[in-house]
Structures are given as C-alpha cells and as structure tokens.
Amino acid sequence: MQRGLKYICRQRLDYVDRFTSDELLHLVELMKLRGAVESEYLREFINGIIRETYLRIRLMDLLSLPDISLSAPDxxxxxxxxxxxxxxxxxxxxxxxxxxxxxxxxxxxxxxxxxxxxxxxxxxxxxxxxxxxxxxxxxx
CATH class of the missing domain: 1.10.287 (Helix Hairpins)
Known part of the structure; x- marks a missing residue:
C-alpha cells in the first residue's frame, strides 16, 4: 500500500512539473503577443489570460508543497x-x-x-x- 501511495505522489509531481512547464511557455508567448498587439482592448484581454495563467502556475506550485498541519494544540x-x-x-x-x-x-x-x-x-x-x-x- 505504501509503495502505491509513493507512486501516485510521484506521478502527481511529474504532472505538476509538466503542467507548470507548459504554462510557463504559454506565459512567455502571451507576453510576446501582448507586446505585438496594438489594440488596448486586446492587450487588456490578453492581460486577463496572463493573470489566470500565472495564477494556475502558482496554484500548481502549492501541490508540490508538503501538507500543512492545521491542528492547534489549544x-x-x-x-x-x-x-x-x-x-x-x-x-x-x-x-x-x-x-x-x-x-x-x-x-x-x-x-x-x-x-x-x-x-x-x-x-x-x-x-x-x-x-x-x-x-x-x-x-x-
């Protein structure tokens, strides 16, 4: 059972790494695109996508952190x-x-x-x- 759990955790971390890598590439491309677009409306639209992409990256980073114990002694x-x-x-x-x-x-x-x-x-x-x-x- 313990071995299976380690495998699942390792699989999850591999996915997190792949996902984060892909999202970072998307972030770079979106930044380039935003710089190339002349329309203020489109730049703002792209900014929204950039923010969401960045948020996903940070959220996925949280999955690689160890669990935090929230139990209080008293x-x-x-x-x-x-x-x-x-x-x-x-x-x-x-x-x-x-x-x-x-x-x-x-x-x-x-x-x-x-x-x-x-x-x-x-x-x-x-x-x-x-x-x-x-x-x-x-x-x-």
Missing part, C-alpha cells in the same frame, strides 16, 4: 483570535504599501504583471480577514 479565546487577525490586517496593509512601491518601480511588463497579481491577492486576503473579524465580533 483553542484560544475569541478576543485573542480577533487580536491576531487584527495584527494580520496590519501586516497586509504594510505589505500592500510595499507592493505598491514595487509596482511603481517595475521595469518590465512581466514584473508589472507579477506584482499586480501579488497586490490583488493581498487585497483579497485583507478584505477576507476584515470580513472574518466583522463576522466574529458581530456575534459578541
């Missing part, structure tokens, strides 16, 4: 949880400020795309944590 009081979430929000705000500086200093279209993807992800996480804080504190 439950914390709600106040401590909310304080920890508030601290996370502060960090997100700091990171967003730094990422915006990176966006302003991006030298290539690819750098700009990557920084924009990180910025959007941070914004989504920040909003989600804020919503969670609101939901947790609303019940008090």
């Amino acid at each position: 439950a914390k009081p709600l106040e401590e949880v909310v304080e920890a979430l508030e601290e996370m929000c502060k960090h997100y705000e700091e990171h967003l400020a730094e990422v915006r500086k990176l966006r302003e200093s991006a030298k290539t279209p690819l750098e700009l795309e990557l920084v924009a993807a990180v910025e959007k992800s941070l914004e989504r996480s920040h909003i989600a944590v804020r919503m969670l804080i609101n939901a947790l504190t609303e019940r008090r």
